[in-house]
Amino acid sequence: MLRRKNYWLLFAILLLSLTSLSPSMDLNRLDGPPPLNKYQSQVQDYSSRQKGEPVHLRISVSLSDNELRELKKISGNYTLFSGVTIELNNLGEAAGEDALMKELTVGDRSDIVMTDAHHIRGLAQQGYLLPVDVYESSAGGTPLAPLLPLLQWNGYAWGVPLDIDPYVFVYSPQRMKELEAEALPRSLDQWNRLLEQIRKEPKKYVLAMDANNAYGLSAFMESAGSALFPASRKALDWIVQNRGSLFLTDGLDGGIWNMLREGNIAAAIVRLSEWEKNGGGALTAELPWMGDGVGERTLYSRSFALSAQSRSPEAAADWLTYVTSEKAQHDWLENTGRLPGAEEPYRSGLPGGGSLPFNTVSLLADGDTLEGEPEAEWNEITSAAGLLLAGKVDSAGYIAAILSSTGAEEDKP
16 A cells, blocks of 8 residues: 555656646747648648758749749849759739639649739738748848738738839820810819710720729729728719729720820829830829829739748748849849839839839838728729629628628728
């Protein structure tokens, strides 16, 4: 009986010792990546690279032929000093979200994917991405301030911008004078006056925009003094009531340039790069609002993200650091004409910056954030915008479609 008591005493001492040690094992104090969700954990366990295996990165992009050649050149320089081989898989310049999701799920396990910066937060929340800043061995270029709200979530950075392409209004100042407008409309009242003049002529349109994304609608809303979300009912109602005077495109309609020059369209909302390629002459470009700033919801940015399937996240993050270096960003601008997505080239003096229709200093200011407002995914906003422009919902339907994705309720006056 005495021996049995001794055994129980020893067991109690051992249990007490283990209990006293356990508080020091606080996982929340450990340095390293944030906790991974179930999807990220499963993918990392499946695709981790064997120790000593040569590093090879597979990067999925959506580029033109000229842009692909330039990125291959930049990646080739990176390979020379790093020894990391790069495979660029070009999905095509017009690749959509379906192609991206295939790469992130059932594709050939890309280490890095390219996407619109507006998609990055949603992809991170769903577990398809890894936080870039956790795996960086050195800091790359600093993303432009208006992009930061799109790239950050949960205290981490999930994307790295390659370039930017702001949406701008394009119009003929001479045509505006003919329509008795002193300048591009900057309020609903001014849009109404321009509309009244354009309706005096048959088969003319007051405004052209792409119906396949929310950027055009966002630019109009800014010019009317409203955000895209939360949105002004009056501005949305203007779209609903005057849909017949809008010329909606699929983003690929090059015919709008002749229509602008011939006065058949009073103004169009297009990417800056499209104006630089097709505009010129008597056509002027302006930002959606009177200030010099660039709003995040009219700023298209092709950005890179680190896939949760990456076999070599540290090497992938190192490549991202290289392509956002000041030299690489200058080379990208010089050989593709696309504006850099990092701050450094603007601070050192952007070649040709004086010819842009906005002050580049605005890109270095604090980005607009929507703290306190319910966040809606860009996909939901784009879907609601498409329904509104197609006449399938009214202003109430647009607001309800977005709010339903956030779980919030509309403020009642």
